Amino acid sequence: MYLVTAVIALLAELLKITVTPYDPLLQNVGPSLGPPSPAHLFGTDFLGRDVFSRVIWSLPNDLFVSFAVVGIALVAGAVLGSVAAFKGGLLDELLMRFTDVIFSLPALVIAMVIAVALGPGLSHMMVALMVIWWPPYARVARGEALRVSHQNYIEAARFAGQRTVGIIFKHVLPNISLTLLIYATLDVATVVLTYAGLSYLGLSVRPPQPDLGEMISTSQDYLITAPWLPIIPGLVIAVAVVGFSLLGDGLRDALEAG
Amino acid sequence: MLRTENLTKYFPIRKGFNPFLRREQRFVRAVDGVSISVQKGKTAAIVGESGCGKTTLARTIGLMTKPTGGKLYFEEKEIVEGKIDRRLIYRNMQMVYQDPESSLDPRMKIGRSIGEPLYGLMKWEKKVVNQAVTRSLELVGLSADFAERLPRQLSGGQKQRVAIARAIAIQPSLVILDEPTSALDASVQAQILKLLLDLQKEFNLTYILITHNIAVAKYMADFVAVMYAGNLVEYGPCKTVISKPRHPYTIALITSAPVPDPTTRNLLQTEIKGEVPSAIDPPSGCKFHPRCPFAEAICTSTVPPLEELSSGHLVACHFVNKTA
C-alpha cells in the first residue's frame, strides 16, 4: 500500500521534469503575486514568475542531490565498513575511529562551513553533504559484514582460490546490500530535508535558479499577503520527504516478509 | 598423503587491541602438539567432543589458520608459512562444512557456487566449467537443472550435496569433512554418508573426517584418532580403536555412545564424571586425570607420551595395562 503511493509520488515527480508550462526564469508571465489560478496552478511570485514551473524545475535538482549524496555515501560506507569488518585488527580500529570522528562532527555546521568555504552552489553543496553523510553506512555495513564474514561460504571461497578483495566484492557486498539499501531509501528523505534547509539558508543555488528551499526563504515575507508562495514549496518538500519515507518503509516490509 | 608433526595452535587471549600495554599472554591451547598421518585413499576420522580441538585441527590442515608450532606436510612436501601457494594446494585439497545453511552464498546460483573453485583455481572458461558443474551435480545425485536454483530453494540434504559437489568438482585428492552430517536428519544423514563412501571408492579420495559421532566414524573410517582437550590420546586402525579401546577417555566415549539396542543398555552403566576441561588452564600432566578412574600420582605431573601398543595402535596413557 505504502509502496504503491510512494512509487506513484516518485514517478509523478520524475515525469514532471518534462512538463513545464512556463519558462521558470521568465519574469512577468503573469501578474505579480497572483494567487493560484487555472493559468498558473501555483500562482505567481513577486516577480511574476510562474511558481508551478519553478517548482517543477527545481525538483530534478532536489532529487539528484538526494540520490547522489545517498548513493555516494552508500558506496563509500559499504566498502569502508566491509573492509574494516573483514580485515579486522588495526585496520578495523583505524577505519572505525575515523568514521567516529566524522560522525561526531555536527553535520549541518560542517556542511555550512564547506559550502561557505567553497562558495555557494549546487555542486559545492553536494560535495559538502557527501563528505559527512557516509558514517552511518559504514557502521551498518561493518555490522552486516561481520555477520557475513563468519559464514562458511566465505571460507569456501578461499578454498576456491579467491583472494580477499575478490571475496569482499563477490560475496560480502552482495549479501549486505539488502540492509544497506533499505537504510538508504529511508535516508533519502532525510537528505531532501537537510538539503532544503541548507538551500533555505542560501547556501545552494543562486537566484534566479529556482530551488525549493530558496523559494521559501525569499518569499517568507509574503506569508500573510501571498501565502501560496512560501507554503507551496514547503508542502512539496513535505510530500517528497513523506513519499520517500513511505517508500523505504514499504520496501523494508516487502523484503522482510519475502 | 598428509602428515602433521607436533602441530600446535594456540589462540592468544587479548582484550581489544593495545600495542602499548604489555600483558602476560594467556592462550587457549586449542591444539596441543598433534601428530597424525593419513594415507591416500583412506579415511582418517578425528573424533572428540566439543572443545577437543578437532575443528581447529581441521582448519589448520586446511590452511585457514596458521599453526603456532609444528609442521605440516601435504603430499610429502612441507608447507612452510609464507611460501604457501594456495592456488596449487587447493586443487588437491577441499573442504565440506558442517552447516549446510551457511556453506553456500545465498545470493549465488548453485551452478556458480559449484563452479567457483574451477574459475578461481583452474581458470577454465565458462563452457568447460559448466560441463564440470553438470557432471559434479550428477555425481552427487542431483539433476543438472539444480545449477540454476538458489540455495533457499533447496533442503538441507540437498545443500549438503551441493557442498560436496563443489568440493569434488576440481577432483581433489584430499577432502576435509567437518561434521558433514551432524546438522541433518537421520535418513538424510545415511544418504550423504553412503554418497561419500561411493565417491571415495570411485575416485580414490582421501578423507579427513571430523566427527563427534562414534557410529559415523566406525562406518566411514579406516583409522581413528581420538582427541581430548587438544591432545591426541589414541590412534589406530578403526576396528582396533573402537572394539578394543585402551585409553580411558576412548572407553568412556565409546560406551557413552547410544546404540539402538534396548537389550544392552551400557549407556546407563557407565559413569564418566566431570566436564571437559578449560582450554586456557588445563589440568597438569595428563589432561584427563581429574576424570580418570585409573589416575595416580604420575598422571598429575607427567604428560603421557603416545606409545605404540601393537602395530599402528598408539595410546597416550601411563596405565594402559589397566585397560586391557
Next chain:
Amino acid sequence: MGSLLNIQGLTVAYDSRSGPVTAVDHVNLELKQDEFLAVVGESGCGKSTLSLSVIGLLPKPPAKIVEGSIQYKDTDLVRLSGNKIREYRGTEIAMIFQEPLTSLSPVYRVGDQIAEAILVRELRKDGKGGVESEIMQRTYKRSARQLRRMVRLRHGIPSDLREEVIRYLRLVRIGDPEQVLNRYPFELSGGMTQRVMIAMALSQEPALLLADEPTTALDVTTQAQVLKLMKELIRKVRTSILLVTHDLAVASQVADRVVVMYAGEIAEDADVISLFSHPLHPYTQGLLSCIPSGYKDESELKPISGSLPDLRSLPVGCRYAPRCPRVMDVCNKQHPQLIQQGKTQKVSCFLYDQHN
C-alpha cells in the same frame, strides 16, 4: 498403573501463507504413570508441536488446536484457558528444552532461579498466592511473597531455602552445589545448565516431565550423564517422562515405550524391546537401517530413498507410500489407521490391516 496423559485425536495446524498446515494429525497417545515414553521422528514430523501443545506453549496464532483432547488426570487441557493452563505448567507438568542457556535467565544466579521456582511452587500450593500455609510460616518465618521479593532483589537466599536448593542440585548430581548456586548460567557448561534446568523442573515436583530434545546440544558423554539421571528420577521422585528426540538410539537406551511419528501422524507405537527387535512399520525399519552400526566395508547402510514430505502437499493415502519399499496399491488410495498388533504394539500400515 493408571494413565497419566491421554491424547485423543489431537490435530494442530499452523497458519501459513499457503494456507493452514497440519503439523499434528489426529494423534492418539497414552502415557502411563511412571512410564518413560519417547516420541521419535525427524524434522517436521510434529513431535515438538505435540509436546508443546500438552503444556499449552504453542504460539496461539499461528498455531491452533483444531480438534482433539489432551486428558491429564481428569482434566482436558485443551479446554482450559490460558490462565488455567498456567496453573498446571510448572507445577504438575514441567518442561525442559534443547537449549539450556536460553531457558535460564542470564541475569540471575542459578541458585536464585531454583529458589524462585521453589517459592512459586509454595505460593501455588497455598491457594494461588494469597494465604500462606503454616508450614511456610514455620519453616521460613516469612511469607513466600516476601521471600520471592528478596530473591528477586538479590538479597540472597535465606538459609532454609538454600538447603532445599542444594538438595535439588544434589539430586541432579551436581558436585559442589554450594559453589554452583552462586554462579550465573553463562558460567556453567552445557551439561551443567541442562541439569540445573532439570533441577528447576523437578523442584516443582511435577507428575509429568516433558523433555524436548534435551540432550541434542550436548556432548555424548554429557548426554549419557543426563539420560542416566532422567532414568533414575522416574524411580526416585515418581515423575513420568515424555521425551521428544530425533535419535532412535537414545530412545532405545532410556525409554519404556517408543512412538514413531511421520509427517504429523503416528506410524508405530510399541514397547521398546519389540520396536527394536521386530519393527513393524516400514518407516521404523527404514530408520533403523539408516543408523550406521557396522564397520567400513563390512556393513551396508540402507538409506531411505526420497525425502521428507512437504506438509503443505501431502499425498492421498499413506504418507509414507512414496518412499515405502513395500508399498501396495491400497497404500496410495486409502489412509491407514493405527491398529493394535499384538499386546504392546500399534502400527499404522496396510501390511497389517486385515480388513483390505
